[in-house]
Amino acid sequence: MLVLSRRVGESVVIGDDVTITILEVRGDVVRVGIDAPRSVAVNRAELLKELGATNQESASPSEQTVASLAKALRERPQRD
């Protein structure tokens, strides 16, 4: 991993069109600004991790789970 020290207001440029700027440092919170083309997805790492974990957990329910869920949905009170 490349490690750089930057001051507030300074930036790092990644590739041709991604710029990350340090906006503010307060205690252990660092605010960064990310300037990237719309085609570059920018997400918080923990959000992607949580989504991956949730997808893994959601995947491939047992036939029994599917059957009982389908039954419960069929029998649930319908909205008007």
Next chain:
Amino acid sequence: MIATDVQTVRSVMPDDVPVIEFVHPMPGFDELVRFALVQLDDDGVLCALRSVEDPDVRFLVVPPHLFFPDYAPVLDDETVAELGIESADDVVLLVVLNATESLADTTANLLAPIVVNTAGRRAAQVILADTELPIRAPLIA
């Protein structure tokens, strides 16, 4: 209301089991991009997205408006471009269920719905800009 939705799901997803291609894989399943959308009940409520590449992998999905009437996610321009969406009529929105045998404990992922462009049969699990949306919303309030 429900009858109309049934028609919608049926009319865009007929019996020939269309294969949908994800423009990028779902987080947690980096190898899988081709899924078949299969209806699991007569009402067109409960559906499965089954991986073509790994038939052991399937996700339960439902159209969210039947359960979350106020849920109206806005798709950003990048998603629209990536999926080649030309008309809102071509878009089917599905949410992934984290299912348990009890309906009361089953949750739906509202933060990252699956957006399908039925015209091009392309899809993506889109992380919405509204990060306050729950990743585990109880399906039945």
